[in-house]
Amino acid sequence: MKSGKVLIIGRPSVGKSTFVNNIIGQKVAITSPKAQTTRFPIKALYQDERGEIIFIDTPGIFGQAKDFLAKHINERTLQAIHEEVDVVVYMIDHTKRRNFEEAKVIGIVRKINKPKILVVNKVDVKEETYLPQYKFLEEEIPHVFEISALQNMHMKPLLTKIFELLPERTASEEMAEAKTHDYPILNIDSKTFIAELIREKVFLMMGEEIPYTTTAIVDEIKERKNGIMFIKARILTTELHYKKMLIGEGGRKIKELGSYARKEIALATGKKVYLDLKVEVDPHWQEVYYS
Ligand SMILES: Nc1nc2c(ncn2[C@@H]2O[C@H](COP(=O)(O)OP(=O)(O)OP(=O)(O)O)[C@@H](O)[C@H]2O)c(=O)[nH]1
Ligand SMILES: [Mg+2]
Structure with missing residues (x-):
């Protein structure tokens, strides 16, 4: 039985919450085109015959957190990173230029010593792409998947890889407790x-x-x-x-x-x-x- 926690991290608006909602199969996190729609980490339970996963959706990291709210949101994301996670999904949006904000996220991702998957989201958008600017990441992160979270494209092979990277273990207490709920969200009422x-x-x-x-x-x-x-x-x-x-x-x-x-x-x-x-x-x- 595979079991573990998967952290989703990336700049604002890359599609982290859309991805988690689509994997879970129902809305657990709100989404919008505006930056930092998600304000605190949201944990949701996914289960199938291979095992159970707690996905942790995090607020997008602001490059320059100018005000009180943005600073606190960034801090909450950093706290979530320190939680025991088994796999990190680093999500990028190829339709956006790489910038100092991305550099900040890359810096954070580099410090996490766990198996990592690079997910290039929004591949349904073809007109504008900055993918070549992100190619260097493939040398650091061995597993790369191109998906469309919005259109549910290529999600299956990614989930297979996540399961592959997760440890074989029985469910933790948190997981067992989560499985008794009839709703997949773990940390909000x-x-x-x-x-x-x-x-x-x-x-x-x-x-x-x-x-x-x-x-x-x-x-x-x-x-x-x-x-x-x-x-x-x-x-x-x-x-x-x-x-x-x-x-x-x-x-x-x-x-x-x-x-x-x-x-x-x-x-x-x-x-x-x-x-x-x-x-x-x-x-x-x-x-x-x-x-
Ligand atoms: N075209 C396209 N749009 C997408 C895709 N995934 C997400 N979006 C859109 O991108 C916008 C941001 O999506 P969210 O899921 O809210 O992004 P997020 O990374 O959770 O953003 P924050 O919570 O602000 O960090 C929304 O308008 C989504 O509909 C995709 O695969 N293709
Ligand atoms: Mg979000």
Whole structure:
């Protein structure tokens, strides 16, 4: 029986969370085209007849973490690296130029003394490629796979290699405990997961800087007698003018955000959902929730 932990690491937006979701076969981590969509490591359990794997999706490493939030997110990724892992998947996006940020990730990957796999993601995109800039990595990392996480292309041989590199062992305590859950996420509860789904909609629907001024909090989940799941949640933002943008003219934006989130929560839970969603100004949420 093969069993172990696999760390996914790479720059922001290379497709780490998309990859983990597709391997697991359901959404465990939110995704968006914006950098550092993932804010903390997410552990998810994969099982098949070959064994069990805990995949650890990490936030993309920012080259220059300018603000408090980005610094703390980078620190969380570095902490995850220090966890006992068995295999490292280093993911790159060949459609992006290699830059100082990539150099930072390469530096971190070099220091991890575990079997490594280089995964070139987004091979469904052919028009623009900087693949030659990454070729030197093949000399350092013996296993290279080209995939499309989004389109589920060439994922099988990669999973086979991961199993090959994992040790033969019986499941650890953490794994045994995870196997008793009916949901594959190991380290976050349902309130946090629903908050993540709400945060994803902010990342997908709001302009460039706004997602970075926000977080989402779920205060209450209650199942009512009529079978409807009642959820009370808040989007926190740092300033009043962002709050106004999140609410939109005549409340149109928050309505749209709420309805999009509600539909997905309903899909994820298989229940009818009533979502009570508000926007609040809290200039200190980053310190409160991310230190
Ligand atoms: N064309 C294409 N797009 C992809 C592929 N994989 C991911 N994407 C897109 O790339 C963007 C970023 O994907 P994520 O999975 O959120 O990336 P990430 O590495 O987890 O990003 P962070 O959490 O911010 O570090 C999203 O818009 C995805 O839809 C792929 O194989 N092909
Ligand atoms: Mg991510």
